[in-house]
Amino acid sequence: MGSAQTVTVYGAYGHTGRFVVAHLRERGFVPVLSGRDAGKLRELAATLPGVEVRPAPVDDPAALDRALAGADAVINSAGPFATTAAPVIEAALRAGIPYVDVAAEIEANADTFTHFADRARAAKAVIVPAMAFYGGLGDLLATAAMGDWTTADEAHIAYGLSGWHPTAGTRAAGEVSHGRRGGRRVRYTKGRLEYHDDQPTVLKWHFPEPMGIRDVMGEFTMADVVTIPSHLAVPEVSTHMASEAARELAASDTPAPTAADDDGRSDQTFLVDAVVRSGGTERRAVARGRDIYAVTAPLAVEAVHRILTGRTRTVGVASAGEIFDAPDFLRALSPHISVELRP
Numbered sequence: 317m318g319s320a321q322t323v324t325v326y327g328a329y330g331h332t333g334r335f336v337v338a339h340l341r342e343r344g345f346v347p348v349l350s351g352r353d354a355g356k357l358r359e360l361a362a363t364l365p366g367v368e369v370r371p372a373p374v375d376d377p378a379a380l381d382r383a384l385a386g387a388d389a390v391i392n393s394a395g396p397f398a399t400t401a402a403p404v405i406e407a408a409l410r411a412g413i414p415y416v417d418v419a420a421e422i423e424a425n426a427d428t429f430t431h432f433a434d435r436a437r438a439a440k441a442v443i444v445p446a447m448a449f450y451g452g453l454g455d456l457l458a459t460a461a462m463g464d465w466t467t468a469d470e471a472h473i474a475y476g477l478s479g480w481h482p483t484a485g486t487r488a489a490g491e492v493s494h495g496r497r498g499g500r501r502v503r504y505t506k507g508r509l510e511y512h513d514d515q516p517t518v519l520k521w522h523f524p525e526p527m528g529i530r531d532v533m534g535e536f537t538m539a540d541v542v543t544i545p546s547h548l549a550v551p552e553v554s555t556h557m558a559s560e561a562a563r564e565l566a567a568s569d570t571p572a573p574t575a576a577d578d579d580g581r582s583d584q585t586f587l588v589d590a591v592v593r594s595g596g597t598e599r600r601a602v603a604r605g606r607d608i609y610a611v612t613a614p615l616a617v618e619a620v621h622r623i624l625t626g627r628t629r630t631v632g633v634a635s636a637g638e639i640f641d642a643p644d645f646l647r648a649l650s651p652h653i654s655v656e657l658r659p
């Protein structure tokens with residue numbers, strides 16, 4: 317074995333960043349802690365002997381260059397990504413290292429494709445946005461469910477969350493996205509993002525047993541509407557959210573998640589039901605696990621591991637489903653996520 321590979325985590329002391337740092341260590345990587353607040357970085361580093369701290373405000377390219385110097389990859393877990401994605405991607409391109417982020421912001425993810433696709437492809441750089449629970453997992457499931465299909469009429473991702481206690485970062489990202497949309501709602505239909513003012517509707521969704529039929533908020537649009545159509549020929553992509561979780565997210569007094577086990581995971585559980593339809597036929601992939609923030613860490617770290625070991629299918633800006641072998645990637649997530657393919 318050579319020396320361990322180094323991964324800079326930008327936003328290392330955030331709720332999700334801490335899971336990423338811990339999981340990198342578990343997988344044998346050496347994390348470098350970065351982010352805008354030197355004090356918070358030092359506080360985290362005090363619990364992790366030997367881990368280096370490299371503070372960098374996101375609007376300071378020289379500091380970002382120092383944060384990424386000598387690293388093999390960077391994971392950006394600092395959001396809102398409308399602010400952090402572009403400068404950290406620019407730094408990754410200057411450093412010549414892969415960039416992975418956990419952005420759940422539809423517009424920010426779309427911007428990453430729009431603004432960096434050509435330059436990243438020309439540089440043979442790898443940039444994977446939304447490599448997380450939202451955006452990444454749904455895309456891997458939909459891609460795996462497609463199997464040998466090259467097109468489908470529609471794809472649906474239904475989120476069966478037991479509840480949703482959002483972090484400050486989730487709330488901040490939601491506010492930024494809401495502002496960018498001028499308060500309008502968004503969906504992906506007829507092969508493009510469409511902004512609209514239709515009222516949300518509650519649907520009955522047949523989740524696999526034992527969850528069974530549950531109320532979901534229809535067209536509760538998440539980052540999967542950017543990642544899935546970025547590489548799959550599916551003109552209708554929609555995502556739906558368990559009504560209780562949608563209510564908790566919307567309520568201003570819902571508390572932040574709290575640790576319920578030794579790994580810091582909350583007691584939130586999830587079932588993600590991905591359904592693709594073509595003609596009269598339906599294919600499905602289902603994922604189950606615990607804590608949408610904690611589980612983002614194995615998703616992002618597995619992505620970095622695959623990029624650094626050359627198990628990728630393309631270069632440039634690419635979603636998880638495009639750049640990785642989706643069924644193989646999903647299998648590798650066990651025991652963090654259990655996956656069932658139902659062709």
Ligand SMILES: NC(=O)c1ccc[n+]([C@@H]2O[C@H](COP(=O)([O-])OP(=O)(O)OC[C@H]3O[C@@H](n4cnc5c(N)ncnc54)[C@H](OP(=O)(O)O)[C@@H]3O)[C@@H](O)[C@H]2O)c1
Nearest residue numbers: 327330331332352394395419420448449450483484485489
């Ligand atoms: N796609 C998904 O499934 C998924 C999963 C998990 C998280 N996320 C996203 O990841 C982001 C972080 O979530 P979280 O749960 O970790 O929230 P969090 O605990 O509130 O952490 C947010 C982090 O971002 C940093 N940050 C915010 N604005 C910044 C800026 N302008 N420059 C530099 N750093 C900045 C914060 O630093 P300060 O403390 O200094 O403000 C903090 O480290 C959110 O955007 C969230 O939506 C997405």
